[in-house]
Amino acid sequence: MLKIKLFDEEHEADLEEAVNGFLENxxxxxxxxxxxxxxxxxxxREEEEPTxxxxxxxxxxIE
Known part of the structure; x- marks a missing residue:
């Protein structure tokens, strides 16, 4: 069966770690x-992070 797995992170390194952990399996x-x-x-807004x-x-x- 065809499946998807979504990953979303604010930092590239965190995304890399999460995806690599999933791909190991x-x-x-x-x-x-x-x-x-x-x-x-x-x-x-000035009180929030600018970017x-x-x-x-x-x-x-495939599972």
Missing amino acids: LHESNIKDIKYQVSISDSL IYSYSIMVIY
């Missing part, structure tokens, strides 16, 4: 595709 032949995306948002990053990966795999 999958056989390479079961991985069909991996999609990567970065989103950037600027806050208009927010979101790093996302979707792993498409």
Whole structure:
């Protein structure tokens, strides 16, 4: 059965660690595709962080 696993982190290193941990449990032949995306948002409020990053990966795999 084809499935997806979504990962979303604010820091690249955290995303890398989460995805690598998941991939350790999958056989390479079961991985069909991996999609990567970065989103950037600027806050208009002074009390919030000025720029927010979101790093996302979707792993498409066979279970």
